[in-house]
Amino acid sequence: MERTGRKTLWAGLGIAVTIAVVAGLVWFKPWALWVDETVNESLPTTGTTAPPPAASPTDGTTPTAAPTPTGPAGPVTLAEGSFISHEHATKGTAKVVRLADGTHTLRLEGLDTSNGPDLRVWLSDSPVKPGKAGWDVFDDGRYVNLAKLKGNKGDQNYPLPADVDWSTYPSVSIWCDRFDVSFGAATLARA
Template identity: 60%
Template sequence: MARARKLLFGPLGIGVLVVTVAAAGFGLYWFQPWKLWQDRTVQETAPVAQVPPGPDGEERPAGPVDGGAEPSGPPSSPSGPRAVAGGELISHEHATSGTVRLVRLEDGSHVLRLENLDTSNGPDLRVWLTDAPVKEGRAGWHVFDDGAYVSLGKLKGNKGSQNYPVPADADLSRYSSVSIWCARFGVSFGAAELGRL
């Protein structure tokens, strides 16, 4: 009994206890298992057409002007955000569903929109544009980081509809898919092929 107490409370026992607590703390930080039971829902509105300001700098109404009278001259062509590519998310390492739209804004910039996203929460999830093909039933480990990709930032929520600005210097002709990428473990939770619309 005295020997067991000496082992438990001696330098060796305390050293083992410290290593065990440190390993448990690191494991909890690294894997963040509580996120499997926590959902984060983000609902952002879709990009909408901007009404250009009038000559005096004030915003013009979107409809008829001057007390309801129709403006003279030919009607202007409709302008505004336009989806140029899109696809359906498929599951890789976690059940994932929703749609992806690449939207071109009036100023020529692009936004990637995730609609009705539903996936698992996890540590360090990112939204990536990639050049990798998306295949049904394919494992998501180390697939999308083998080629060209650009990160659009951290996933805002594992559920809902969200917008991600695409960097102006991104060459969109190089990217053919979108991945919900776990940077911590190098795995795709789900992905979508970007088909041209």
């Protein structure tokens, strides 16, 4: 009887350890640190959403064309900053760019950071602080979670929502939402 009890105990312990290891692997995703995802997007010339088609008048008149936006014909950099490292070594540049149609996009150029679980691109009103003091400040105030990071290397674009005043968010962070820590951040200074 004692022998059967030991076997059951060891089998239960083995199952518990296996479950703990699998859960830890799923939660931490350690392999992500060694897998690079490179994105090489070109700068868009217009926003990602097309304006709705002009409605045809029902009174028999000829439809008029939608007004065209005024301003520079090409993309214009309004603010930019270089990334500094926080939890992981991070390099590259963040830019707020006004596109020809008047929409705005956040462009990351030459990004080079570690991969990780649940990385996000955040705009924040918290100041960028060097070293360990800056690792966890970006969720202290107001922030906008723009999107999941497309890749830990390369050039990529993130459309800014029309209802967000980007100038009230002077910082960009590559934020690990799983562990509430910044991999790296940049201060957006007016160009």
